Amino acid sequence: MKKVYPLLLIMSFLSVAFAGYGQGTLRGKVTDKATGEALAGAKVFLQGGAAGGLADDEGNFEFQVPQAPPFQVIVTFMSYDTLRTEVTDLNKPLKLGMDEKTVQVQAVEIIGRNISEKEAENPLTVESMGAIAIKEVAGADFYASLGNMKGVDLTSASLGFKIINTRGFNSTSPVRSLQIIDGVDNQAPGLNFSLGNFLGSSELDVQKVDLVVGASSAYYGPNAFNGVISMTTKNPFIHQGLSIQGRVGERNLAEVALRYAKAFKNKNDEDVFAFKINGAFMRANDWNATNIDPTQQSLVGVDNPGGYDKVNTYGDENLTSGINYALDNSSKRAYPGLGIWHRDGYKESDVVNYNTYNVKLGGALHFKVLKGAELIAGSNFGTGTTVYQGDNRYSLKDILFFQHKLELKKEDKGFIRSYFTHEDAGKSYDAVFTAFMIQDAAKNTNEWSNDYRNYWATRVTTRAQALPGYPQFTQPNRPWDDEYLQLDSVMAANQDSLVVWHQQARDFANSANLTDGTLDRFEPGTAAFDSVLADVTSRTAFTEGGTRFFDRSKLWHLQGEYKFTPSFMDIVVGGNVRVYLPYSEGTIFSDTNGVRIINKEAGIYAGLEKRIMNNRMKLNATCRLDKNQNFNFLVSPAVSAVYNINADNILRLALNSAIRNPSLSEQYLYYNVGRALLVGNVEGRDSLVTLESLNNFFDSQNPDTLSYFNVAAIRPEKVKSAEIGYRGTIGEHLFIDASYYFSLYQDFIGYKVGADISVDQFNLATVKRIYRVAANSDNLVTTQGFSAGANYYFKKYYMVNANYSWNKLNKLTVDDPIIPAFNTPEHKFNIGFGGRNIPVTLGEKTIRNLGFNTNFKWVQGFQFEGSPQFTGFVPTYWLFDGQINKKVEKIHTTFKLGASNVLNKQALQVFGGPYVGRMAYFQVLVELDKL
DSSP states (O other), X not given: OTTHHHHHHHHHHHHHHTTTOOOEEEEEEEEETTTOOBOTTOEEEETTSSSEEEOOTTSEEEEEESSOSOEEEEEEOTTBOOEEEEEOOTTSOEEEEEOBOTTOSSOOOOSSOOOOHHHXXXXXXXXXXXXXXXXXXXXXXXXXXXXXXXXXXXXXXXXXXXXXXXXXXXXXXXXXXXXXETTEEOOBTTTTBOOTTTTSOOGGGEEEEEEEESOXXXXXXXXXXXXXXXEEEOOTTTSOEEEEEEEEXXXXXXXXXXXXXXXEEOTTSOEEEEEEEEEEEEEEEOOOOOOOSBOTTOSXXXXXXXXXXXXTEESXXXXXXXXXXHHOHHHHHHSTTOOOOOOOOXXXXXXXXXXXXXXXXXXXEEEEETTTEEEEEEEEEEXXXXXXXXXSEEEEEEEEEEEEEXXXXXXXXXEEEEEEEEEEOTTOEEHHHHHHXXXXXXXXXXXXXXXXXXXXXXXXXXXXXXXXXOOOOOOTTSOOHHHHHHHHHHHHHTHHHHHHHHHHHHHHHHSOOTTTOOOSSOOTTSHHHHHHHHHHHHXXXXXXXXXXXXXXXXEEEEEEXXXXXXXXXXXXXXXXXXXXXXXOTTSSBSOOTTOOOOEEXXXXXXXXXXXXXXXXXXXXXXXEEEXXXXXXXEEEEEEEEEEEEETTEEEEEEEEEEEEOOOHHHHHBEEEXXXXXXXXXXXOXXXXXXXXXXXXXXXHOOGGGXXXXXXXXXXXXXXXXXXXXXEEEETTTEEEEEEEEEEEEESOEEEEEEEEEEEOTTSOEEEEEEEEEEEEOSSOEEEEEEEEEEEEEETTTEEEXXXXXXXXXXXXXXXXXXXXXXXXXXXXXXXXXXXEEEEEEETTEEEEEEEEEEEEEEXXXXXXXXXXXXXXXXXXEEEEEEEEEEEEGGGTXXXXXEEESTTOOOEEOSXXXXXXXXXXXXXXXXXXOOO
C-alpha cells in the first residue's frame, strides 16, 4: 500500500490544481438530411478549432467545449455542403442534417476513420473496425481481418481457431490479451483466454470492434496486459429488424446467420423494452496440419534410414535406446548401420477429425428503467469442433460454452455488471498423446525397440559385414580410429541397402507379436485402429487412462463503475471481484482425489481526467490496486497527456503499467504431454537437473557434471510501458496514425525445463520425470516497437490504406534460462485499396452501389517457440485478399464474392499448425429494418 499513497497524493494535487476550469459537453447526431442515414466520420468542431470530434458509426458525436453558449459549430463531410449552426443550449443534443453537394450524385461512406472523439483522444493506440467495415472486409472472416490492422498479429492454428495478439508474445494461448464483448470477458475459464471468435459473437450482431493496443490494466483489469479486443454488439433499441446472411465457399464451407430485434414504446412514444435473438452456424473442412519436416529436437534428418521425428506425426518422437548405437563405436561394430531408429507414429490426420463446425446462439432483453438507465439480461451459447494448438495439438470436439449476464447501466455515468461463464470440454482430447497411446496399445515402445534391434542383429548384421570395403577390425587392442571412419564411409555409400534393411526391421517389429499373435501396429483406416482410437479418446486422461479431457470450469465476475462529473474534472471509480472454479478431475489441473480448486481475485481503481489550455490538452491519471489470493497486493498506475494541436491533429504521451496474475495453468497445471510433465508452480520446485548437464553426465558418468537448480514459486508479471503517438489529418483526404512504444517486463513468466533424477552409489542415474515448470525470469525483459498507418480518400468513392509495424524483443541476458516465446515478426505491412457505392455507366444505363475491397499482407519470417515438438521457424509469407459486392436496394440485399488468400499461397502462421490456403466464398446478406 505504500506505493499507492504517492499516486493518491498526486491525484489530489491534480484535482486542486485543475479546479477553476469550466467546460461543458456537446452532444448530437449527424445525418443525411434527405435519407436520414447516419454519416459516420463527419467532422464537427467549434469555429476557431478550439474543440471538435468525429461522428461514430451511428452518426453520434460528443466532445468537451471550453466555453458556454452561444457559439457556432461547423460540420464537414466529403461530398456534402459545409454546415454551420448556432448552439444555444448544451442540454439539448444537436440534430444536424447535411445536404449533398449539388455536383455530386451520391453520398460517400468510406471504410475507416469512423472513430469517435473519445477514441481519437485515447492516449493508447486504438484500432477500430465499424459495422460498415465488418461487412466489407476483403477476406472470408471479419475476425481474421483484424490481423490486417497495424500492430496486430493473427495466428491461425486451424480454420476455427484464430488468435489475435498485439505487441509480441504471439502465443496460441493469448493470456496477455483480453477479449471482451459488451464489457464481458470472453475467456474460456479453464484456459484463461478466449478461443478467438469461436465462442464469441455472431458477425451480424457486431456493431464495432476496438483494439486497444498496449498495457491497459487500469479499467480492464489484470488480463489487459498487452492489449484489449473490445467488441460492441448492436443495441436492439437502435438496430431493429431482421438480418439474414448466408455464405458458401471452398473446403465445403457453409455458413448461415440470423439476427432479429424489436423495440416497444409506451403510450408517450418512449422506448421501454427491446429484445434481440442471434443464431449462427458454420461448417467446413479444416486445414490439415501435414508438416513432415524434422522437428528441432530430432537428432537426425529426413535422410536417416531409421526414420526421424516429424512435426505433425506423433509417436515417432519416441527416440529408442538406439541412440547409444549411433554414438558408441563398439555398438556401431556390433550393429553396423543400425544408427538411430524411430517408431512410425501416426499423422495428425489419422487421429483428428477435420470436419469443423461452430454454432452460436444468443439473446438479450433490454429494459428502460429509472431515468435514462438500461437493464440488460442476456445469455450466449456456443459449441463446435475445431483444432486448438497449445503445448500439444488438441481436438476440441463438441465443446460447450455458456455465458449469462445481468447489467444495469447509464451511458456516461456508470454501470454494475455481473456475469457467469461455464464450459464443458465435451469430447475434446489431446491428439498428440492419443497417437502415443494407440501405438503403445499395440506394443510397448521398449519391446518394439528390442524387436527392431534383435532383427538387425540376427538378420542384417552379417549382410552389412559382407559389404565391399567393410573393415576387418584385426587389432583388438587398438582404438581402430581409421577402421571406424572406414565403417562410417561404407555405411554412407550403401544408403539404398540400409533403407531396405531398416524397412524390413520395421516390418518385423510391426508384425504379429511372436508370443501371443496380436497385431503390433494398428494401421489407420482399419476397423482395429478405429476401435482403439474411439476407446482411447472416450476415456479421461487421469481417472480412466485415456486422452479425453474433463473440464467443467466456471467463472463468476462482478464489476461496478461510476463517473462523477464536478465542474473541475471527471472522476471515475470502480472495482471488481472475480472467482475462478476450475474443475478437471486431474485431466488438466492438480485437482485429483476430490481436491477442488478455488481462485479468487479483486481490484479497485480510480481515474481523474481534466482538460486545460482552453480545452486543447487532456490530462489523465489512473491507479489500480489488485489482489489475488495467492499473491501480494499489486499497484498499476498510469498517467497520460493528449494535446489537440487543432481539430485535425492530436499528439499523445502515455506512461502505463499493468500486472498479470499467473493463469490457472501457470498456478495449478498438472498435465502429461508424453515426453514431459507440465506443472504449475504455486509452491516452487527444488533440485531439478538441467537437461544439458544430464546429457553430459550420461557421457562422462561423473556426477560432478550435474547442474542442479531450484524454481521459486510463480509471481505475477508486471510491465511498464511508455508510448508516444500522433493522429491527424493532412489536407482533406489523408489520415495518419503513428506511435512508438518501449515496454519493460519484470518477473516475466515463461517456463524452465529440468529433470528429477536419482544417482546411486555406482553413479547410475534414474530419470524419474522431466518437468516443464512455469517460472519467472530473474532478469528484466524489454520490447520496443513502432507502427504507422495512413488512409487516403480520393475521387469521392475510393480509399487507399497502408500500415507498417516493427516489433523487437531486446536480447535477453546470456544467463537467463527463461523461454520467452516472443513469436512475432520483426517487420510486417499491409496495403489496401477499396471503394464503396460506386456508379458504373454502361451505355445509357448506370449500375449503382458497387463496391470492392482488397488487402495485401507481408509478414517477415520469425522463430516460433512452443513446446519442443512445435518450436521452429515460420517462413516469410504474403497473402492477397479481395472481394467485390453489389447492393440491390429494392430487395434490401447485398451480394458479395471474394476470397482470402486469392492466389492460394500456402502460408504457415504458427509452427506446428497447418499451411493455410485460399478460401473463396459467395455471400448474400438481407437486411430488413423494423419489421
